[in-house]
Amino acid sequence: MAGRLMIVGFDGGTWEVIDRGIEQGTLPTFRRIIEEGCRNDLRSTIPSITSPAWKCLTTGRLPSQLGAYWWAALNREEGEIDFHTSGDYHGKELWDILGFVGKRSLAINIPTTFPPNRINGSMISGPIIPEDSVYTYPEELAAGLDKRFGYTPKEEVKLSDDQSKGTAEIIRKNSQLFEISRSLRKGIEPDLTFLTIFLTDTVQHELWTTRNDPGNRIMEVWEAVDSKMADLLAELEAEGTPLIIVSDHGFTEMKARVHINQWLMENGYIVLKERIQAKVPLGTRIYRRIRSWLRRHNLTGPAKRVMGKKVRQGLAKRAQAGQEHGEEAVVSFNRVMELIDHDESKAVCFPDGPLYILNRDGTDIDGLIKGLASIVLPDGTTPIRKAWRTEELYASMGDDSGDLKGSPPDLVLEMEMGYDLSGGLRRDGSLTGSGSGWTGTHRREGIFMAWGEGIRHREFEEPFDIIDLFPTVLRRFGIPAADDLKGKVMPIFEE
Numbered sequence: 001m002a003g004r005l006m007i008v009g010f011d012g013g014t015w016e017v018i019d020r021g022i023e024q025g026t027l028p029t030f031r032r033i034i035e036e037g038c039r040n041d042l043r044s045t046i047p048s049i050t051s052p053a054w055k056c057l058t059t060g061r062l063p064s065q066l067g068a069y070w071w072a073a074l075n076r077e078e079g080e081i082d083f084h085t086s087g088d089y090h091g092k093e094l095w096d097i098l099g100f101v102g103k104r105s106l107a108i109n110i111p112t113t114f115p116p117n118r119i120n121g122s123m124i125s126g127p128i129i130p131e132d133s134v135y136t137y138p139e140e141l142a143a144g145l146d147k148r149f150g151y152t153p154k155e156e157v158k159l160s161d162d163q164s165k166g167t168a169e170i171i172r173k174n175s176q177l178f179e180i181s182r183s184l185r186k187g188i189e190p191d192l193t194f195l196t197i198f199l200t201d202t203v204q205h206e207l208w209t210t211r212n213d214p215g216n217r218i219m220e221v222w223e224a225v226d227s228k229m230a231d232l233l234a235e236l237e238a239e240g241t242p243l244i245i246v247s248d249h250g251f252t253e254m255k256a257r258v259h260i261n262q263w264l265m266e267n268g269y270i271v272l273k274e275r276i277q278a279k280v281p282l283g284t285r286i287y288r289r290i291r292s293w294l295r296r297h298n299l300t301g302p303a304k305r306v307m308g309k310k311v312r313q314g315l316a317k318r319a320q321a322g323q324e325h326g327e328e329a330v331v332s333f334n335r336v337m338e339l340i341d342h343d344e345s346k347a348v349c350f351p352d353g354p355l356y357i358l359n360r361d362g363t364d365i366d367g368l369i370k371g372l373a374s375i376v377l378p379d380g381t382t383p384i385r386k387a388w389r390t391e392e393l394y395a396s397m398g399d400d401s402g403d404l405k406g407s408p409p410d411l412v413l414e415m416e417m418g419y420d421l422s423g424g425l426r427r428d429g430s431l432t433g434s435g436s437g438w439t440g441t442h443r444r445e446g447i448f449m450a451w452g453e454g455i456r457h458r459e460f461e462e463p464f465d466i467i468d469l470f471p472t473v474l475r476r477f478g479i480p481a482a483d484d485l486k487g488k489v490m491p492i493f494e495e
């Protein structure tokens, strides 16, 4: 069926992993895609984060045009964090435009698409989805997904407790999505299918440092994806449908987690309403010691049987209290926002880089920019590559309209590769240190591949940009892109 297109997105898809798998012979389908089709780097936006990066892919717009600079923005009036939902982003998405010309789309599991939009076709929202909410369009679709595939939209998988169980769960959920896509494509016959696999990001965040170990979990997840992709290729080949693969950002080893709000506090930009409690309460300390002793001796199971429900619940409560009052080394960003004295403070930084000036009159912004750029970590490195004024950053990417949509931050901090920017504060007052248990973090360069009917094998001199996908897809369907879009059509199709 000429004119159809399949896009598969991998959250955090990165060449380091895929190239190693190809080299080792464990990712034969990706090898085939690259050998027969083409590959390139796909440059993410700044900050290189799931939201807004997926939205840049599906709308062709920069964060300043979308009005989304992170997962959430500062509500300046209330001093609160406003999380974005799908209706907050400016700009039409691929399926909106295709719908105008009577083409059907199927959008599956793409982050930032909750709540689902009414489109010409079907949509299964991607993360983040609140529990018990309508997450499909049409709404009845959800019941069928549950009944036929056992699908629920919960994306959180914990790997820290039991890696083998967590990995199996990730593989199961990823495979489920490929099966759902296959089945719905048969039924709906969409012109465009856009399927996103999200949990590749999760396993990489948690287990990145194991990525080169024999039999590591990250490669296990990608190998399972590769075998699903083999089935997909067979289908697409029979149909004559080309395939595009994208990621929202790439991945790299985390060198340090930088708690920039600590620096802002030490330099007088942040004033807290109350002091952060540094000590772990006694009850929590005792509980933790019991728990770790039981774990060390492999007695968690027997202890559970002996203790009875009531005692266990009591202990669980203690653990909860510990997390709220000091067990964790870091005070969360949400809590920091509650603790900030918004009248006395001058600035606050959101995770991953958007920085808001709370008091523009009383703040020397040039001084702040200079200060941030001169931060040196204990190991002698400077983690901030550049503290951008927001309009300057997005003008450098092509949006010189001067019209920043949404609730724009005043600055956006661009970090050096491997330096993760936290919005929290460490209880011990240090500027760096873990807080998430993650060993991997995002990098700007992600993956792009194209394969199949009408796609030729060739090499590219320059990386593609995530805003280039949108005009490229429209070109495939013979639709011109709007003038204010800054992306370029990727030269992947035979003319």
Ligand SMILES: [Zn+2]
Pocket: 012, 050, 201, 202, 205, 442
């Ligand atoms: Zn991530």
